[in-house]
Amino acid sequence: MDCKLRAKNCGGCPLLGLDYAAQLKQKEEKVRALLGKYGPVHPIRGMEQPYHYRNKVISTFAPGWGGKLTSGIYAANSHKVLPVESCLLQDEVLDKTMQAVRAAANACRYQPYDEDKGTGLVRHCLLRRGVATGQVMVVLVTAQPVLPGAKNFVKALLAETAQRGVTVTTVVQNVNSRKTSVVLGEAEKVLYGKGFILDTLCGKTYAISPRSFYQVNPAQTAVLYGLAVEAAKLTGKEVVLDAYCGIGTIGLTAADHAKQVVGVELNRDAVQDAIGNAKHNGVKNARFFAADATRWISEAAAAGEKADVIFMDPPREGSTPEFLASVARMAPKRVVYVSCNPVTLARDLATLTKLGYKAEGFTPVDMFPHTEHIETVCALSKLDIHGKKPSGRR
Numbered sequence: 001m002d003c004k005l006r007a008k009n010c011g012g013c014p015l016l017g018l019d020y021a022a023q024l025k026q027k028e029e030k031v032r033a034l035l036g037k038y039g040p041v042h043p044i045r046g047m048e049q050p051y052h053y054r055n056k057v058i059s060t061f062a063p064g065w066g067g068k069l070t071s072g073i074y075a076a077n078s079h080k081v082l083p084v085e086s087c088l089l090q091d092e093v094l095d096k097t098m099q100a101v102r103a104a105a106n107a108c109r110y111q112p113y114d115e116d117k118g119t120g121l122v123r124h125c126l127l128r129r130g131v132a133t134g135q136v137m138v139v140l141v142t143a144q145p146v147l148p149g150a151k152n153f154v155k156a157l158l159a160e161t162a163q164r165g166v167t168v169t170t171v172v173q174n175v176n177s178r179k180t181s182v183v184l185g186e187a188e189k190v191l192y193g194k195g196f197i198l199d200t201l202c203g204k205t206y207a208i209s210p211r212s213f214y215q216v217n218p219a220q221t222a223v224l225y226g227l228a229v230e231a232a233k234l235t236g237k238e239v240v241l242d243a244y245c246g247i248g249t250i251g252l253t254a255a256d257h258a259k260q261v262v263g264v265e266l267n268r269d270a271v272q273d274a275i276g277n278a279k280h281n282g283v284k285n286a287r288f289f290a291a292d293a294t295r296w297i298s299e300a301a302a303a304g305e306k307a308d309v310i311f312m313d314p315p316r317e318g319s320t321p322e323f324l325a326s327v328a329r330m331a332p333k334r335v336v337y338v339s340c341n342p343v344t345l346a347r348d349l350a351t352l353t354k355l356g357y358k359a360e361g362f363t364p365v366d367m368f369p370h371t372e373h374i375e376t377v378c379a380l381s382k383l384d385i386h387g388k389k390p391s392g393r394r
Contacts, residue, residue, distance in 0.1 A: 003088050011076030013089060013370040020050050024366060027374045031364045034346045035376070039359035045223050050369030053217045055199075057094045057127040058183055059084065061105070061112035061120075069112045071102055071125060079115070089370065093166055094127045097136055100160035101125050105140075107156045113143045115179070121147075123176060124183050128208055130199030131218045135169040136161075137197045139210045141183060145175050147191075154192045169193050172210050184211055196273075202226065202253045204281045211269045213246040220367045224338065224375055225253045227363050228311060231336045231379035234258050238308035241330070243293045243323070248274030250311050250338070252283055258309070261286040264296045294323040301329035309334045318344025321351060328355035335380040340367075342376055349378070356383050 003016060015023045028044040035041060047053065062081035064070030072084035086095045105122055113120035126139040138157065140147070147153065154171050161168050170193025176185030188195070188210060196209045201218060202225050208214050215221035228250055234240070234257035242251030245263035247270050255261045255278075263286065265271050271290040278286045289296060293314075310332045312319060318341060327335060335357060339345035342364075349359060357380040367375045 005082060005084065008082050009075040009078070010073065010082055012073060012087070014372055016088070016370045020046070020369065023369065027366060028364055031342050031362060031374060031376055034342045035349065035359070035362050035378075038349050038353065040361045042361055042363045044364040044366055045220070046366045047220060047369055050366070051088050052090060052092050053219065053369065054090045055129045055131050055218055056214070056216045057090050057098060059098050059125045059127070061122045061124065063112055068106045069102065069110065069122070071098065091129050091131070093136065094129055096164040096166050097127050097138065097161055097168065098125065100157055100164055100166065101138060101140070103160045104153055104156035108149050108153045118179070126174075126183060126210060128197060130197045130208065132200035133198050134167070135197035135199070136166060137170050137172065137208070137210070138168055139172045139174050139184075141174045141176050141185070143177055145187065147173050150191055169197055170195055174210055201249060204252050204277070206247055206249065206277050207273055207280065208247070209269060209273060211267070212273050213267065213270055214249070215367065217367045220365055224365045224367065224377065225250055227365065227377040228336050228338050229254050229257065231377055232309045232311070232334055234309065239306065241297070241307040241310045241332070243297065243310060243312045244314045245274060245288065246270050246313070248277050248286065248288060250313060251286055252277060252281060254311065255283045255286045259285065262307075263288040264291055264293050266290070266292050294320045294326070297326040297330070298322055301326040306330055307332045309336065311336045311338065313338040316341045316344065318348050324348060324351045324355060327352070331382065333382050337378040337380065339376045339378065340373065342374055345376060345378060352380060357381065358383055
């Protein structure tokens with residue numbers, strides 16, 4: 001399957017022209033080349049239907065024909081917006097929703113923001129869909145706090161989406177007046193609905209707000225988190241640390257199998273979501289803290305606090321030497337590293353190996369078909385001072 005946007009220098013699907021089985025083989029071989037010296041690499045977990053998996057869409061507004069606005073994605077290595085009507089990676093419901101957003105914005109005569117001149121109103125539109133619940137969120141990002149005719153925009157949007165068979169459950173205005181490539185600003189105003197949507201993942205229900213980190217491929221996320229919890233080998237007696245926890249998804253998935261879960265995340269909005277998610281799901285053995293993961297674990301380790309299992313799911317740049325040293329000081333029996341970048345995983349594994357941990361194995365998960373990104377679940381166990389695994393463990 002191919003896409004006409006590729007000929008226009010869209011960089012969203014660099015592997016689209018490669019057979020999917022060949023994509024999986026290429027990714028598995030990359031993980032093996034980077035990580036194979038540390039332990040066995042298991043077969044990559046791919047998708048049965050590797051299209052239309054993204055439950056989140058960001059569309060950038062630009063001038064269109066006849067004075068109307070259009071929207072789409074930036075061409076590779078540029079700030080030229082390629083208009084997008086549909087995308088092979090995006091949830092088809094969100095394609096229809098974005099068509100409705102453009103129609104409503106044009107009906108209200110909103111002008112696209114020009115980043116060079118600093119003129120215009122609407123910058124981006126962020127869409128999210130709870131695939132399990134069917135709930136849809138529309139976030140309109142504006143350059144100024146005032147959205148003229150906001151009520152008319154919402155009315156037009158709901159009418160346009162209804163015509164396309166889509167039900168929008170909340171509409172939020174996000175204000176980003178800065179000169180930046182970052183999509184969302186800090187200020188928000190709920191124009192319709194509750195300002196968040198719900199989705200179900202691994203048996204738990206999550207509230208997702210505009211700035212929440214939430215994996216974009218729900219089917220593969222269930223695979224990823226299932227592998228992570230399985231790798232932890234929880235018995236119900238463990239104290240678990242979930243570092244870089246986001247809205248608490250891994251920790252809450254593990255909570256049913258652990259004595260206590262402690263989650264740490266820098267994004268305060270995500271932590272508030274995590275606390276609400278624990279309450280909503282009746283999870284009483286999980287606590288969440290808003291703090292830099294490295295600073296928090298360093299202070300905890302210095303205070304003599306311990307964890308039996310540590311989940312870590314850092315950003316693409318990986319973890320820090322200070323964080324990894326503190327992991328060793330807390331001396332968990334097991335570490336489960338969920339990585340979105342095998343290069344930084346390999347770097348961090350070199351450190352963890354020196355600190356007395358051994359990788360038991362790696363399972364790549366294809367979270368982003370047709371792109372070069374790879375997620376990997378790595379299970380590590382603590383060696384004793386003689387370089388052997390603790391007795392009684394396989």
